[in-house]
Amino acid sequence: MSERRKIHPVVTMLALPSLLLLYLPLVAVAVYSVNSARIGLVWEGFTLRWYRELLHNEAMLDAARNTMILGLVSTAIATVLGTLLALGLARFPWPKPIARTLDVIVDLPVVTPDIIFAAAMVIAFSMLRSLWAGFVPGMLAMVIGHVTFQISFVALVVRSRLVLIGPTLMEAGRDLYASSFYLFRKVTLPLLLPAIVAGAMLAFTLSLDDFVISFFTAGPKSNTLPILIYSAQRRGLSPQIHAISTLIVILTVALVLGLERFTRYRKA
Amino acid sequence: MAAGAGEAVVGCFRSMLAAVGLRGQPGAVEVQGSTGGMPGKVGDEGGPAVSHDLNIEGISKYFGPVQALAGVTFTVKAGEFVTLLGPSGCGKTTLLRIIAGFERSDEGHVRLGERLLDDLPANRRPVNTVFQSYALFPHLSVYANIAFGLRARHFAAAEVDKRVEFGLGMLQLDGLAERYPHQLSGGQKQRVALARALVNEPEVLLLDEPMSALDAKLRAEVQIEMRRLQRKLGKTFILVTHDQDEAMTVSDRILVMNQGRIEQIGTSSEVYEKPRNRFVAEFLGAANLIPAELVGPRTVQTALGMLELRADPRWERGTLAIHPERIEARRTPPKSNGVRVRVKDAVYRGDHVELLVEPGPLRVQAVPGINFEIGERLWLELPAERLEVLLD
Missing domain, CATH: 2.40.50.140 (Nucleic acid-binding proteins)
Structure with a gap:
């Protein structure tokens, strides 16, 4: 065990307010989600009524369903494509300058502001609509939009693991008579799996929380929870919104904790 | 381990393999076509019925403008223990990787007997490698590591089991089959890497500085053990090292390499006693x-x-x-x-x-x-x- 280091009081003084700033709003939302007062910020006793009401709110359930479909479908597609992208980038003997350019291109969506990305999507889809009328705002456009930014995150996570594993194990597999397919199935995939799962969970979390890209690509029937919460907020705070927000936070935290577990690298 | 016991184990190993009919039967290494999408066969160029000389014919290799190998030519006789000795960057590892099939030569040929290996990918060469860092699969047990090459060729489970068991015995790894690489000591990892290569009965075993990760005392023991193992198996071993003591301890012949060229080929005493040039004289035994x-x-x-x-x-x-x-x-x-x-x-x-x-x-x-x-x-x-x- 490492010896306990003394924490300087200044660190505590800085850390506590920061943590408060971060978590107080979340805690507040959770508290009001079980407050029986319909309006206002006065505590009037504990209730799970708003959670029960959620189950009868058709618009809310619809949005939850859309969010899940969007999240699962886009994550599934982005995980496969992102993993293949990472493998392609790492394995193909790209000349140095091209490799560097490709790296930047792959990382770009991670740092591009969502709003720019979303606006670009709108333009892209209106152009694509002239080719095929199916590119209307709606679920298909949202899935494509989400996949587009998720791929980068998946590729990033998988690629860093590939770098960590290095080329020698693949050479050892080759040396031991493995065909490309056998090598992928028995060596590459098992070793990459923690990163692929982590990448998928990250992608799913991002999709779940995404508002900007969803908002710009959504159609009339494809409201997601973030969009619903946004429009409901404008009409005034409702305890149901607090309840659904709390649920989303819990789900996100669970995913992040799961992610943490999977990214830990077991060293040989 | 006493020499007698080692002999018994290895002898047993060989006779067992003969009994199962794995030696000299091309059919035994055919893929049984169970996995979809796999290309036809692995190692179907004929089994290791007879051992062959390994001929390195005018191999050159360039990395960009750098010439790593400059027309290297030599022959390793079947069953010979040859060491490629030289300072780092002399091209010895590159040469080993070309023989293994991890790199392609820009000029020249690698031939095993009459058979040209140049166009065979690494997974179809009757050659196995012990890597410098051992490269054991961290997600597989010792057993599964050793069985990897056999399972990749779709050997029957019973055959895999027998070969792995004998491999474990041959390298004194009994009782470690269920362990994972991270639970092994350096010496044990090295023996697993050796077993993993040898159970495939390769015609040529390549060893890429396999002892560099061991401490000095263990290294000296392993060198003797390696020499003994090679004599018993009668296989062709090619070792890469920069350690002249190691080279002299294990080899039948030493190839002294420098700057992509062979400076001298000879037995340990020949290269030590009769160095041809200044490089060899200084590299071996620091002559005046x-x-x-x-x-x-x-x-x-x-x-x-x-x-x-x-x-x-x-x-x-x-x-x-x-x-x-x-x-x-x-x-x-x-x-x-x-x-x-x-x-x-x-x-x-x-x-x-x-x-x-x-x-x-x-x-x-x-x-x-x-x-x-x-x-x-x-x-x-x-x-x-x-x-x-x-x-x-």
Whole structure:
């Protein structure tokens, strides 16, 4: 065990307010989600009524369903494509300058502001609509939009693991008579799996929380929870919104904790 | 382990393999076509019925503008233990990787017997490698690691089991089958890597500095063990190392490499006793190099004075080499090739005394017993039969 280091009081003084700033709003939302007062910020006793009401709110359930479909479908597609992208980038003997350019291109969506990305999507889809009328705002456009930014995150996570594993194990597999397919199935995939799962969970979390890209690509029937919460907020705070927000936070935290577990690298 | 026991285990291993019919039957290494999408067969170029010589024919390799190998040619006889010895960056590892099939040569050919290996990918060559860092699969148990090459070729489970069991026995890994690589010591990992390669009965086993990760004491043991194993199995072993002691301990022949070229090929004693050039003389045993000029029949002029040689050198000006332990230090003048010197430094090393003398400076290993004083004047004898005439 490492010896306990003394924490300087200044660190505590800085850390506590920061943590408060971060978590107080979340805690507040959770508290009001079980407050029986319909309006206002006065505590009037504990209730799970708003959670029960959620189950009868058709618009809310619809949005939850859309969010899940969007999240699962886009994550599934982005995980496969992102993993293949990472493998392609790492394995193909790209000349140095091209490799560097490709790296930047792959990382770009991670740092591009969502709003720019979303606006670009709108333009892209209106152009694509002239080719095929199916590119209307709606679920298909949202899935494509989400996949587009998720791929980068998946590729990033998988690629860093590939770098960590290095080329020698693949050479050892080759040396031991493995065909490309056998090598992928028995060596590459098992070793990459923690990163692929982590990448998928990250992608799913991002999709779940995404508002900007969803908002710009959504159609009339494809409201997601973030969009619903946004429009409901404008009409005034409702305890149901607090309840659904709390649920989303819990789900996100669970995913992040799961992610943490999977990214830990077991060293040989 | 006693030599007798080792012999018994290995003998058992061989007879077992013969009994199962895995040696010399091409059919045994065919893929049974169970996995979809797999290309036809692996190793279908004929099983290792007879061992073949490995011929390296004019191999050149460039990495961008850098020439890593410059037309290397040599033959490794079947069942021979050959070491590629040289400093880092001399091309020895590149050559090993070309033989394994991880790199392609830009010129030249690798041939096993009559068979050209150049176009065979690594997974179809009857060649296995023990990697420098062992490259054990971290997600697989010791058993599954050793079984990997057999399962990749879709051997029947019973055959896999028998071979792995014998592999475990041969390398004293009994009881470790269920362990994972991170639960093994360095020495155990190394033996698993050896077993993983050897259960495939490769025609040639390549060893890429497999002992560099072991501590000095263990390394010395493993070298002897490796030599014994190779003799028992009668397989062709090619070892890459930069350690001259290791090379001399294990090899039948040593290939001294430098800057992508072979400087000399020979047995341990040949390359040590009869170095061809300055590089080999200095790399093996740190010989003293003495610039010399031919002044008469079998006589050269050097900074140490006139020296007699066994034979006339082929140059007018060139270099002589003599190992420190071949020089005799004495207080009385020798009959021939005597040199009067002064002791600059003397270090007691237990089994010898290391002297640094002037002029030269020459390094001398003298027998302990005589007390050498710094500044003392001595006679050295540089026996004519120990003075090697280098080509350069």
